[in-house]
């Protein structure tokens with residue numbers, strides 16, 4: 001008999017009942033150190049007082065009104081994102097997937113209005129993840145994502161990560177945009193080198209293409225800058241954001257330049273919930289924290305500490321770990337064991353990690369994790385690795 005919850009996930013038998021900062025408390029009282037943050041979502045940890053205050057304050061005033069009316073919390077959040085980024089304009093969604101939908105629509109509408117309705121093509125990359133909608137799975141293109149769900153949304157071509165010649169060859173007169181994660185998340189924490197992102201920007205300028213960045217996982221302070229592309233010193237035309245921006249409340253956004261967004265006029269897109277008062281109240285509180293230069297400096301300092309300790313962990317357990325990669329607090333441990341086995345050994349050692357593709361276990365802690373918590377987390381990972389070796 002089919003479970004009452006549609007069985008599309010393989011779930012660990014853990015029932016968390018409370019969260020405090022970087023800690024998750026199980027029904028039975030065990031305290032887990034959370035290095036997953038609900039997959040890069042709880043950027044300020046669990047139950048951060050400022051987020052609780054923003055949420056409950058708004059809950060007592062007004063939850064939802066629809067986008068038929070002006071929403072001051074949404075306006076304030078858009079102003080903050082515009083002030084802090086390359087973007088001139090923002091559309092709010094409820095998820096990363098919906099941000100992907102709009103990014104694709106926006107790029108196509110741009111070329112349509114420019115008199116190039118043939119430029120519907122989008123080049124994306126193997127190993128990427130852009131969500132589970134028809135556009136999202138078409139953009140990722142992997143068999144795992146699309147098999148059985150055809151007909152697949154047309155217009156996407158895929159090239160290998162790092163295949164410059166393949167990328168050049170894939171561009172033709174129907175290409176309108178390039179879509180890429182600056183750091184592949186689900187794909188196994190594979191950072192695009194800064195010079196490659198600069199090269200992509202130059203290529204887009206040269207060939208007249210829109211550059212769409214998916215910063216759903218790597219944005220909002222995760223890498224130690226507000227957005228990951230800032231490390232390379234170049235900007236996209238369109239960017240998808242979600243996960244961290246709501247700090248745990250479902251919220252996403254598409255940020256764009258005025259030029260790239262020029263086709264999106266009244267009536268061309270919408271969302272019932274997108275940018276509602278409750279979501280934006282929390283989003284504003286998140287932004288107030290993560291845009292503080294002191295906050296980002298602490299992220300970078302803690303990232304350095306974690307990285308150093310993880311290099312030691314890898315060196316201590318060469319049979320379990322192959323290496324450590326990533327940027328800021330978006331870390332991948334490349335493992336020589338099955339990633340799921342290390343994640344499970346982590347549960348026994350009371351530390352939460354997240355598996356990814358390419359034999360990687362992800363560490364995506366809250367951005368305000370403390371130095372002591374980092375030390376304890378690595379101790380617990382050490383215990384997990386030791387237990388695996390003994391198994």
Ligand SMILES: *Cc1c(COP(=O)(O)O)cnc(C)c1O
Nearest residue numbers: 095096097129130131185216217
């Ligand atoms: C999680 C993720 C998405 C999809 O976001 P949802 O909120 O799950 O719809 C898209 N792109 C990237 C890079 C992601 O990590």
